[in-house]
Every structure is written in structure tokens, then in C-alpha cells.
Amino acid sequence: MLLFGLDLDYVAVVMLFCVGLYMLVAKSNLLKKLLGLNVMETAVFAFIVTAGMVEGGDPPIMVAGTSAPFASPIPHAMVLTGIVVAVSVTAVALALIVQIHAHFGTIEIDELKELP
Amino acid sequence: MRPWPLLLVLLVALPLVAGVATLPPHDAPDAPIHTQVGARYLERGVAETGMKNLVTAVLLNYRGFDTFIEVVVIFTALAAVLALPKGSAPVPKGSAPVPKGSAPVPKGSAPVPKGGPQAPEPAAGSAARAARAREEERPEVASDVPVSPVVRFVVRLLAPFIAMFAVAMLFRGHITPGGGFQAAAVFAAVFIALGLALGQARAARLVPVDWRPWLQGVAPLAFALVAWIGWRLTGAFLGYPSDDHTAQEAMGFVLEVAIAVGGGVILARVFLEMET
Secondary structure, rough: EEEOOHHHHHHHHHHHHHHHHHHHHHHOEEEEEEEHHHHHHHHHHHHHHHHHOOOOOOOOOOOOOOOOOOOHHHHHHHHHHHHHHHHHHHHHHHHHHHHHHHHOOOOHHHHHHHHH | OOOOOHHHHHHHHHHHHHHOOOOOOOOOOHHHHHHOOHHHHHHHHHHHHOOOOOOHHHHHHHHHHHHHHHHHHHHHHHHHHHHHOOOOOOOOOOOOOOOOOOOOOOOOOOOOOOOOOOOOOOOOOHHHHHHHHHHHHHOHHHHHHOOOOHHHHHHHHHHHHHHHHHHHHHHOOOOOOOHHHHHHHHHHHHHHHHHHOOOOHHHHHHOOOOOOHHOHHHHHHHHHHHHHHHHHHHOOOOOOOOOOOOHEEEHHHHHHHHHHHHHHHOOOOOOOOOOO
């Protein structure tokens, strides 16, 4: 679907990315920053998967009942890789945030900055 | 509200919109993504890999090295989480020596101010005081509030079905959307739901302590094993015998199961480690 010559799906992905970026830079809570990062990652994954779709496409699984055209299998496989990396980053970041909270009693950046 | 985050977001958004404006419409069949190597995979993937689900074929066969390193990445993430010091006990107020294995506080700095009504230290700034006040308002939300019986009942009711869905995703993944990673995510979701509703100690019993090291590392180990078998069979590391579809399917099956079990256990273990 086009709007002013722009593909609406891609514009939605860019908007989602920007929402995540705003969360990342504007919030001082570390957990919200991490959520923002995850929203950005989701936007990138949605972008890649969207790019791999084709009009009326079936999933790229060659069994009875599916027929050409097929969605491209590469974006799906690559996004799977990306999701695993995103999960790994989230896990390590969450563990660090838990540690920060345990030691300093806060996860607000501006409060952490004022600590001695 | 500071204006610079919005400005930065606009600064990033404009080039992105300009960029996507130059892309071909996302569902056009003649876009490069459908005419380049993707078309070749669609055309010859089944014959070359013996896998009907071409996403799995790309994941395990064409880009097998990628996936191998990927399971190593998530294993490394768990290792990093486990390597963090278990600083469960907050630094007690007024105790100068920092407990062993806690956060690296530079030598000579004041003791970390931490919740507690006793003798406010002059070094503690207003921010630390605010943090302290907030701590006192909401002490230890985590485990003191009993879980609603409704939530507990619903989670216990649904958990076996969700787990069954994960198993179906794993074993039907060769002919339906799904596969090892998806099953791992659903397994971990069941585990985390059970952990939240019934308590972590109860959920932790689902993953026996003795097996944990092996279960956590099963995906990289299985990849190494299959890569070695492929090397013996074809002379190429992680090679698949292209004319033997049974062997190809068996190798893919081992990898998928290992990914599902290993990934699920790793995610569950990360969740268990989050408890301070």
C-alpha cells in the first residue's frame, strides 16, 4: 500500500524504530532503555521479514498445499539469527541491571551519576 | 522535557524514510530479494538439502556455520550471565569493606549508600536519598506478594498444553512453520510462566541440577558432533551428504532437537539467574 509514493509498511517499521530510539535516548531508567533497544530490534526484524514477503506468497515450505509464489526463505533464517543475538544481548543486559540495582539501589541513570 | 532526544530521532528518521522510499515495494515479485540467491534456494533447495522447510534448509545447511556460531553466541551469553558476581546481598550500610565478589567499587571511595534509615552519610547526594525513599515505599515487591490463585490455576492449567505446542512445533517443524528455535522460545516461556506463578524453586526442579551443564551446552555440542560426522561423510566441515536424504534428515533432526533443548534450557537458566 502506497502513501505519497512511500510503502506504508516500511514507514510503519521506521516509526517503530524511532519509538525504540526515543525510548533508548530519552529515558533514564535502564530497564526502559533496554526495552527501547528491543523495540528497535523488533523494527529491524519486521523490516527484513517484510522485505522478504511477496504478493500472495506462501511460506517457503515445499509440501502439498503450498504453491508459488513463495516468500523468500533467507530473511526468515537471518532474522532467526538476529533474534538469538537480541535475546543474548537482552539476557546479559538484564543481568547487569539486576546487579546494578542490587548494589546501588537504583537503575535511574541520573541517580547513578550522582552516586559517589 | 529535553528537546534533544526528539531532534535526534527526527535526524535518524528522515534518512530512514528517504532510504525506504527508494526500495522496491515489499511484495513485488521482481524485487532483488526474490530474484537472487533466494530464487535458487526455492528452486533447488529440496533436492539439495532434503528439507522441505526451506527456512530450516537455509538455517542448518546453506548457512549452517552461521547457526553454529549463533548457538555458541547464546551459550556465551549464558556464560556471561553466570560469570557476573552473585551480588545478592546489598552492601550493608556502614560496613566499609566491600564484600567479596560484589561490584568493583574503586578503592578509597565512600561506601555505597544503600537503603536503610540509619545515619545518612554526608556523601550521599539527593539522588541517593530519593532512591532510598523509594525503596522504603515499596520494599521488596518481588516475592512478598502472593500470586493470585487465578493466575496460578490458569498457568498450571495451560502449561502442559503450551509445552505440547512447543513439542509439536519441534517435531512438525519440517513441514510447518516452526522448528528448534521457536520450540526453545515456547519451552522457555512455559518455564518462566511456571516460575512466576509457582515460585522459582519449584520451576528450577524441572531442570535437574546435575544435567544442567550438559543441557545448556547441548546445542553447540550437537553442532560440533554433526559437523564432525559431516566431515567424515563428505570431507567438508558440517557437510551434508547431498545424495543421502535419510542422513540429511537425521542430521537436521539432531540439530533441531539440540537447539530446542539447549536454547530452552539456556533461556530458563538465564531467568533463574535473574533472582537476586
